[in-house]
Amino acid sequence: MSAKVLVLNGPNLGRLDIRDSSIYGNLNFAQLKEFIESQASIQGFDADVRQSDSESEIISWLHEAADSKTPVIINPAAFTHYSYAIRDAAELLKAPLIEVHLSNPLAREEFRHTSVISGIATGTIAGFGANSYALALSALREILSK
Ligand code: DQA
Numbered sequence: 001m002s003a004k005v006l007v008l009n010g011p012n013l014g015r016l017d018i019r020d021s022s023i024y025g026n027l028n029f030a031q032l033k034e035f036i037e038s039q040a041s042i043q044g045f046d047a048d049v050r051q052s053d054s055e056s057e058i059i060s061w062l063h064e065a066a067d068s069k070t071p072v073i074i075n076p077a078a079f080t081h082y083s084y085a086i087r088d089a090a091e092l093l094k095a096p097l098i099e100v101h102l103s104n105p106l107a108r109e110e111f112r113h114t115s116v117i118s119g120i121a122t123g124t125i126a127g128f129g130a131n132s133y134a135l136a137l138s139a140l141r142e143i144l145s146k
Pocket of ligand 1: 078
C-alpha cells in the first residue's frame with residue numbers, strides 16, 4: 001500500500017485558469033491536481049490533493065493530518081505571508097511538512113518575501129511551477145526512507 005500524503009492548496013489556487021499564467025504557469029487547478037497525483041504515484045505515494053479558500057478549512061485539514069501523522073505538502077498561497085493560525089496548526093504535525101510555491105515569492109513584491117510557514121517547515125521549494133510539487137514529493141520520499 002502506498003504511503004499517504006496530504007497536498008493542501010490555499011486561496012485562489014482553484015482559479016489558476018484565470019490567474020497570470022506568466023507567473024503561475026499554464027495548468028488549471030484540475031490539471032495541477034492530476035499532475036501531482038501522477039507524480040505522487042510514480043514516487044510511491046497516494047496523494048490526497050485539496051484546495052480551499054478558507055483558512056478555517058485548511059486548519060481543520062492540518063489537524064486531521066496531525067492526528068493521523070500524515071506528511072503534508074502545502075502551498076498556503078497568500079496565507080503564507082500572514083496566517084499565524086495556519087502556522088500554529090502546521091506546528092502540530094508529527095510528520096514532515098514541505099512548503100511549496102509555483103512562483104518564487106522572493107523574486108516578487110516585498111509583501112511576499114515573508115513566509116510565516118517556512119520557520120516550521122521541514123523545507124521549502126519555490127519557483128519551479130508545477131514541478132515544485134514533484135520536487136517536494138521526491139524530497140519527502142528521501143526523508144521518509146531514512
Ligand atoms: C503562491 C505565491 C503567493 O505569494 C501567492 O499569494 C499565491 C501563490 C505560489 O504558489 O507561487 O497565491 O503561493
